[in-house]
Amino acid sequence: MTAPETRLPGPIRVGLSRGLLEVREFVREWESVVFTFALPSLVLLLFGVIFEGAFDAGMPAVDFYLPGLIAMGLMSVSFQTLGTGIAVERDRGGLRRLRGTPMPPTAYFVGKTVLVLVLALAQLVLLLGVAVLVHGAAMPRDAAAWATLAWVFLLGTVASALLGTAVSSLARSARTASGIVVVPFLVLQFISGIFVPVSLLPDWVLAAASLFPLKWMAQGMRAAFYPDGFSAIEPSGAWDLHLVALALGTWCVVGLLLTLTTFRWKTRKDG
Template identity: 70%
Template structure:
């Protein structure tokens, strides 16, 4: 009986091992961001209210206040930068703060923390959502202003660069402020008072509806502690002609001060968020 032989030219190959490497934090964050966007879009009532409110205010102001003020500028052109700033804070500070507080109260954050999803991926996902909402908000406001009222847009590359960095710094600062403020709300119902009420007050004290020179000094000084006033001032610098700087409190756009204020809020918001963010409610321990 012959012994079995092996073919040296065709050795047995080991079965290929399946890769067990998980996707990276950034990739998981992008996937989480897509989920966040889909979830937001499905709530069409909230989506319509979030996007339409600044545009509706712009339409009302265009009809009511046009030719009322002697500033050689239409009401749409005057209010557009401030309403863009308001819209950016709405989709970052307000929307994010209320959403995170609701997720925490309903146990969504606690359950998510028990999954392999890295915490950083959760915040990347929220960043993707905020950027999506911010770009959509600005596009809608500019579209309404240009298509219906022939609004004047920034005229040069330098003005657009100013609008760009104010957009980025302001949105990041307000988003971090919203994350930090979400931890102040004990319940989802309390989030409306904790987040929306201060936001409404800031709209009337930050030069959005009322011209900055008309504000009492103590009101202006209080509003200057928060990013909305500086966002509005930076956007006015990008949209308005240079001679309109005389209407600011200091008589100039003070763009270095705007950058410093918004950059400081980005740092402060990040530090406060890292120090105070909670995955569980206080009643859960």
């Protein structure tokens, strides 16, 4: 009588387990936790103190900057975290060792998805908490605005995560990963309406920013948080949520294709 065949767990189950492991490992490194979550909240606190009373935008400074900083925070925990983290894992041989195990490759990406969604949700809750508890900031006005916040959050986070995964393959080593990821992200923050109002940006700068997801994430978040009349500050005079959805959806597809075609389990020196 033969022994019953042992069935290995599927990629989703393995991926969820790996996602929990990724979250635990991330939390253990308190420096990464502070660096990842502190900057958007710190900027929000500083802007609320510095510009309050000297800000002429028809709303408090915190309300004005909150949507953009949420978009920046979401891209930070997805694009920047995966772009640098995966490059480090590859350089240290972690990806090569994982590829040699029975773990399905899909499970690795499911685990990263779990990590990013947990970090993104934590970032959103932290920023909203700081904005409301410290400054009494206004929240989305109705159910439709909360729904806009939800789908922009999801599409923007997925698009940024896929783009970060693809960009990680550009780094030749862990040492070069930060420059390849952080510098473009920093530039995008200044040309996408995060720190500088879109009404003050030259047309060619906005056109360049429109090629990347951060500009559309910030625009969608403004639609969720700002009163309807403030759509006049947008270049087109409207929130253009259909274009926001189209741009972020397109980046999800483009990011997936780039990931599938460029992702490497080994460094170039490993062959």
